[in-house]
Amino acid sequence: MSTFDAHYTPAHHFARDADRYAAWERAGLFRPRPAAERFAMILPPLNITGGLHLGHAYEHAISDAFIRHRRMLGAETLWLPGTDHAGIATQALMERQLAAEGTSRHELGRDAFLARTRAWGDMTGETIATQMRRLGMSPDWDRSTYTLDPGPARATHAAFSRLFEQGLIYRAERDTLWCTGCQTGLSDIETTETAGGRICTRCSSRIEIRSTPQWYLATTTLAASARSAFESGQLRIDPPELATEYLRWLDEMRDWCLSRQLWWGHRIPIWYGADGTAHSFGPDEAIPAGWTHDEDTLDTWFSSGLWPLATLGWPEATEDLARYYPNDLLITGSDLIFFWAIRMTMLCTHLTGTAPFKRLYLHGMIRTEHGKKMSTSFGNTIDPLDYADEFGTDALRLALCRRARPGADLSFGRTDLTGALALLKKLWSIARLTTAYGIHLAASTPPEPQEPTHPLDRWLASRLERTRALASAGFEELDLAGTTDALARFMHDDLSDLYLEARKPSLRHDPGSRATLAATLAELLLLLHPIAPYLTEQLWESLAGAGGSSQDALDAHAWPAARPGRLDPEAETDVDRLRRLLHAARSHRAKHGIPAGTMLPGHADGLECSAELLRLARLRPDDTIRDHHAAAILTCGPATLTIGTLPQDAEQPLRRSRTLRRC
């Protein structure tokens, strides 16, 4: 049995957390394990231009909680990570690097430029993976995919060729937004407004309108597919308000300019014959002699739009594709509804006849503590690892999950983190107390409370059942804030503030209270695990008894099942009265300036937990007090708490302070 420090100090656990993560990975915990039910999700591919910012940590904390929850439910769970080559952003960044070295991509040549950029992307890709590991994220690293990998490259090529064959891709010359710095067209929007000096956000260059030949994708048919995916009920969108936006975008969808005058990206699979004929040969077709390859690359969002297919081996009929397509959930920012989510539903639904995911969770934007947008140009971005270093990974995740509701932006900062850390310290302290009484979590599953008979034991079991229901409902309804808040309140208000304070004297000898605490804490650790994986697992190990399966990761344990038999309205009523009377008694004490340490005489009637009430209210049992010389008579339903006077006040004229009726 391990010993507990008096306080939980996150920094003392970093080394152990890292070991634990390595053990999870070694055990293959993040890989899907065949089961009757499946749950698949892709991670929005991370832009290789930089590391993770707080917004990523938010998205990942939500995602990881859902994934771990599904794993505990016993599903065959896939969370597939990946990175995105981010054509224009990466090329602009590399060109700035080259300019600083006094050279240019043209001096370097296309092949050398691509090799250099690829090496750079490999490096940042590694950085991102390291950051995610540090944050305790549990994607299937073995399936990690990069948009320029051979698989996605083939999928991108195949999709383009098919759309070309279907006559949906055409070449046209029309006004296009043109970035003077990157020397490329930018978007699919025809514009009749002069764009003037609007700044290209990627490279800070001037934008102007140019008329150049570009390749376009006709979107009418695809938009219809995306619309029917939603209207048929195949695809559900959270929050529902954003479904309106989704449909509006589809109504207004214009043809999509696919070509970019860049080197970095998927080269457009178009070849030109000697007579100028353009054709898109498929990935398995030989290019006839004399045909030349188009110089341009594809809009990055085209390959990103195929991501649910490209990561699973499409267009081949792979086993992964059969098992994990469509995905069950996609979690991404509401700002990407147009750029990414819709491109996926259009392309994937059109190509396969099935929407790429069953449910779309659009999260809001994370802001500074006072609601300011975070951006590199404001210089107020935050590295989530700085927060993890200061508050611990679990506190960061808990703080983020506690604010996670679909669609809503969140102002987030140190106050949230301090609160989350305080809760984890509380959990630590509860575990420490449990250990001090020699109580263990007896087995790998929580023991049945041995028919709890004490009203406080029955009450705690009842509260736990309600909390479990709320926590589960939050996961089902994508309201992680609801889940987290229910767990935090149970831990703080019910278990710690009331139960432990009231039952502490019994914990040393009463088998009922010992079993109740052991079972409750075990279940609480399981329920909190998807949100705070490191600390819950460590406490699980520390509290496991001799027969416990402390070697098993908590993810391998079952999510607590519903046990409505635990609900006990009578015990809830009784303890609720105890709570109200205790509050009233403390008010009485505060109002009359009687210190908490001073014992007063008192007695309680009509309440099962009267002994606990008297002790918590610091009243010495004395049922000789008569109404006419009581200092206060507090009532709640049939329950009455009578409080006497201080000995030295016994001869004073009697003043009944107040009588409460609350229930």
Added chain:
RNA sequence: GGGUGAAUAGCUCAGCGGUAGAGCGCUUCCCUUACAAGGAAGAUGUCGGGGGUUCGAUCCCCUCUUCACCCA
């Protein structure tokens, strides 16, 4: 310019037809041996302005104002 969302305690946010809620902050008391990044008690709001519907509106409808985001 178009669209969407938001406006509730000093701050950050829940609630959403029936006497205003939480956390943090604030005031006072307590180092009550699991927890001082703690515990207890307490103060704090014309629920953005104006109309309407209703027996009754923070909640529904209209309108105005302000802020934010996406597209222009």
